[in-house]
Amino acid sequence: MSEEVIKKPKYVEDPNSAKSKLNKITSDHYSNLWMAKEKGEMIGWCASNFPQEIFETLGLTVCYPENQAAAIAARGAGEKMCLISEGDGYSNDICAYARVSLAYAKIKDAPEQNMPQPDYLLCCNNICNTMIKWYENLSVELNIPLVLIDIPFNPDYNPSKAEVEYVKNQFLEAIKQLEKITGKTWSDEKFKEVMEISNRTSRAWLKATNFTKNTPSPLNGFDLLNHMAVAVCARGKIEAAEAFELLAEEYEKAVQEGTSTFRAEEKHRLMFEGIACWPHLRVTATELKSRGINMVATIYADAFGFIYDDLDGLIEAYCNVPNAMNLEHARDKRVAIAKNTKAEALLVHTNRSCKLWSGFMYEMSRQIGEACEIPVASFDGDQADPRNFSEAQYATRVQALTEIMESNKGGK
Amino acid sequence: MTKVNELLEQFHKVAVSPEEQLKSYLSQGRKVVACVPVYTPEELIHSMNLVPFGAWGAEIEVREAKKYFPAFICSILQTTLEMGITGKYDGISAIVIPSLCDSLKCLGENWKYGVPNIPFIPMTYPQNRNNDNGRAFTKAGYLRVIDDLEKITGKKFSEAELAKSNKVYNLHNQAMRRLSDVLVEYPWISASQRNDIFKSAYYMTKEEHTTLVNQLMDLLLEMPKETSNMKKIITTGIIADSRDLLTIIGENDMQIVGDDIAHESRQYRTDVNESKDALEGLADKFSRMDNCSVLYDVDKKRGDYIAEMAKRTGADGVVVVMTKFCDPEEFDYPIMKKKFDAAGIPSVLIEVDMQMNNYEQARTALQTFKDMLN
Ligand code: SF4
Numbered sequence: 178m179s180e181e182v183i184k185k186p187k188y189v190e191d192p193n194s195a196k197s198k199l200n201k202i203t204s205d206h207y208s209n210l211w212m213a214k215e216k217g218e219m220i221g222w223c224a225s226n227f228p229q230e231i232f233e234t235l236g237l238t239v240c241y242p243e244n245q246a247a248a249i250a251a252r253g254a255g256e257k258m259c260l261i262s263e264g265d266g267y268s269n270d271i272c273a274y275a276r277v278s279l280a281y282a283k284i285k286d287a288p289e290q291n292m293p294q295p296d297y298l299l300c301c302n303n304i305c306n307t308m309i310k311w312y313e314n315l316s317v318e319l320n321i322p323l324v325l326i327d328i329p330f331n332p333d334y335n336p337s338k339a340e341v342e343y344v345k346n347q348f349l350e351a352i353k354q355l356e357k358i359t360g361k362t363w364s365d366e367k368f369k370e371v372m373e374i375s376n377r378t379s380r381a382w383l384k385a386t387n388f389t390k391n392t393p394s395p396l397n398g399f400d401l402l403n404h405m406a407v408a409v410c411a412r413g414k415i416e417a418a419e420a421f422e423l424l425a426e427e428y429e430k431a432v433q434e435g436t437s438t439f440r441a442e443e444k445h446r447l448m449f450e451g452i453a454c455w456p457h458l459r460v461t462a463t464e465l466k467s468r469g470i471n472m473v474a475t476i477y478a479d480a481f482g483f484i485y486d487d488l489d490g491l492i493e494a495y496c497n498v499p500n501a502m503n504l505e506h507a508r509d510k511r512v513a514i515a516k517n518t519k520a521e522a523l524l525v526h527t528n529r530s531c532k533l534w535s536g537f538m539y540e541m542s543r544q545i546g547e548a549c550e551i552p553v554a555s556f557d558g559d560q561a562d563p564r565n566f567s568e569a570q571y572a573t574r575v576q577a578l579t580e581i582m583e584s585n586k587g588g589k
Numbered sequence: 590m591t592k593v594n595e596l597l598e599q600f601h602k603v604a605v606s607p608e609e610q611l612k613s614y615l616s617q618g619r620k621v622v623a624c625v626p627v628y629t630p631e632e633l634i635h636s637m638n639l640v641p642f643g644a645w646g647a648e649i650e651v652r653e654a655k656k657y658f659p660a661f662i663c664s665i666l667q668t669t670l671e672m673g674i675t676g677k678y679d680g681i682s683a684i685v686i687p688s689l690c691d692s693l694k695c696l697g698e699n700w701k702y703g704v705p706n707i708p709f710i711p712m713t714y715p716q717n718r719n720n721d722n723g724r725a726f727t728k729a730g731y732l733r734v735i736d737d738l739e740k741i742t743g744k745k746f747s748e749a750e751l752a753k754s755n756k757v758y759n760l761h762n763q764a765m766r767r768l769s770d771v772l773v774e775y776p777w778i779s780a781s782q783r784n785d786i787f788k789s790a791y792y793m794t795k796e797e798h799t800t801l802v803n804q805l806m807d808l809l810l811e812m813p814k815e816t817s818n819m820k821k822i823i824t825t826g827i828i829a830d831s832r833d834l835l836t837i838i839g840e841n842d843m844q845i846v847g848d849d850i851a852h853e854s855r856q857y858r859t860d861v862n863e864s865k866d867a868l869e870g871l872a873d874k875f876s877r878m879d880n881c882s883v884l885y886d887v888d889k890k891r892g893d894y895i896a897e898m899a900k901r902t903g904a905d906g907v908v909v910v911m912t913k914f915c916d917p918e919e920f921d922y923p924i925m926k927k928k929f930d931a932a933g934i935p936s937v938l939i940e941v942d943m944q945m946n947n948y949e950q951a952r953t954a955l956q957t958f959k960d961m962l963n
Pocket residue numbers: 272273274275304305306307308452500530531532533534560
């Protein structure tokens with residue numbers, strides 16, 4: 178070889194790609210927050226599944242402690258923040274998102290992901306009752322008002338009329354409460370517009386995520402975990418709808434051209450259950466990729482796809498989020514996803530933080546495995562506290578699944 | 590005195606052997622319905638001539654339930670499911686499970702598959718409860734429970750019978766509230782005996798229990814009141830029925846002068862307004878319940894409530910009995926602790942679990958706490 182150094186061309190992201198548009202929406206989300214705060218606008222902290230149609234219509238600026246906690250954990254500060262809350266008397270047993278968030282409310286600075294302090298709180302417990310406890314404490318510690326829309330866990334397959342009525346009345350009441358807190362006014366016209374955009378975003382998101390059904394899949398399923406942030410925090414914004422539509426187009430093209438963002442040969446297709454282990458994202462993804470396993474199915478894809486026609490439909494959609502459903506409904510949804518994407522195995526994250534998500538998952542995953550005739554394995558982890566994950570255990574479980582997938586193929 | 594001791598023995602017997610009570614009800618041909626914490630509409634069950642039977646777990650080993658629950662679910666629910674799977678509840682007609690915390694939501698779902706022979710009846714309560722919308726939803730939840738009970742047991746519901754049951758439960762509530770205060774004057778009744786009285790209420794009909802509690806109070810009030818050098822404490826938490834823990838409290842010369850335990854006094858704070866229609870009245874009762882970790886409270890008044898109770902009863906300190914893995918209580922603790930500190934009330938946290946065989950840590954913590962109070 179000569180002295181010449183062969184330089185790899187520097188990777189430049191195409192600013193017109195869906196990925197960079199989606200990333201921009203996320204970064205704009207945070208910079209807009211700071212601008213709003215500087216202008217003296219009131220800021221809300223909001224639960225990820227609070228009906229965003231309310232504050233989009235009112236034109237309020239909100240941010241999401243769950244997203245922030247995930248970002249902080251992914252950037253390595255989960256344990257540091259958890260320890261601060263534990264020092265204040267919080268048990269290490271409670272949801273790590275809550276521990277990170279309560280710590281942030283106290284120290285008000287996390288270089289990994291800062292966001293402005295809130296003037297009011299928007300809570301919805303359709304994902305868990307933990308949310309209520311967490312927001313109650315924020316409200317007391319920060320001495321700011323809290324609006325709760327209570328959407329109970331539904332023990333039946335579909336929400337009852339009584340439930341829809343109960344939630345709808347709270348939805349209307351929340352609007353009044355927020356008008357009073359923020360001084361903004363409600364417009365039915367704007368509400369209609371927001372509903373349209375939200376549906377458009379949700380449809381595009383579902384369309385894009387559905388491309389994992391192709392073999393090979395045009396995307397690495399872990400991409401969805403990143404894009405999800407936009408589905409959470411910008412569903413009612415036109416840019417989000419456009420970016421997801423573009424994403425769907427790109428995937429369509431990739432299918433035609435036989436390309437994929439999964440940078441390995443796709444030997445196996447896997448369904449991943451649960452929230453990502455943010456502190457160990459790289460390890461969990463690499464362990465799969467190195468074996469040629471692509472994650473093609475996750476309930477997340479559906480979790481933020483809210484499709485509805487009118488207010489009743491909207492309410493029903495919020496009553497029907499994954500963590501508010503009974504086992505049978507939750508199981509059927511997953512079975513449909515696993516079948517649609519031809520997943521060959523189910524890998525379950527037993528998430529130490531999330532009692533609701535993990536509390537009946539053993540039985541549900543047994544049933545999914547049987548219905549889809551696929552092997553199931555679980556590993557212990559946590560979405561934000563790095564202490565509850567063992568790389569060795571994860572590798573062993575993935576290895577076990579790989580062997581079964583391989584032998585299943587060999588036998589065919 | 591012998592009569593008092595006889596009564597205390599009677600409470601004790603029931604408290605330590607619920608299975609005998611269950612057998613006896615079943616052998617009398619009564620239909621029994623298991624009631625899972627934290628709040629179950631017992632009045633409805635009682636009004637349909639069914640026997641409500643408390644299901645708050647037990648100090649047993651967990652094996653089968655591990656197939657359903659991961660390890661980080663509280664032992665009340667682990668052991669309740671274990672009892673169901675292993676046949677300890679056989680003969681029971683149905684189980685009512687309210688979903689006031691995340692783990693309780695999971696118990697219902699697991700129950701359907703782990704214990705298919707005992708039907709699961711869900712009770713869904715509202716959190717935004719103290720308004721017409723909340724009350725209507727509570728009522729809808731009760732109607733659903735009634736409907737399921739009718740289908741499963743063949744019994745019929747009537748408003749008139751419910752009105753009677755509401756009265757029975759109100760009388761029991763009043764007796765239990767009074768009991769807690771009366772016992773303050775009789776420090777020789779131990780923490781374990783106090784717990785026997787509360788615990789036995791879950792395995793007897795309320796009429797029977799009220800009669801015995803009233804008899805006990807009448808007898809006690811005839812006796813001279815006593816003063817003692819014991820340290821007076823308030824207990825707070827979900828459940829505090831571990832014999833070992835109660836013994837340690839006694840050994841450390843502590844007297845429970847009031848409690849905010851879900852399994853004890855939290856059940857008895859709120860009465861049905863009997864001037865309302867029976868079912869409306871029951872829904873209204875729930876709407877007014879408060880100061881509990883599983884009931885939404887934006888003002889988080891519970892710490893103040895306990896501080897106030899400590900003042901009223903002259904308590905020297907608060908013992909927080911924390912059920913391991915109980916996240917609603919774990920969230921309340923730091924806020925309550927601040928309130929106790931601000932009010933100058935000493936407090937100590939003891940973590941308990943129904944599988945605990947070693948109480949040394951609890952013992953040391955309580956000894957240190959006692960020294961601090963001195
Ligand atoms: S991880 Fe689970 S407990 Fe924590 S906020 Fe999310 S749904 Fe709730």
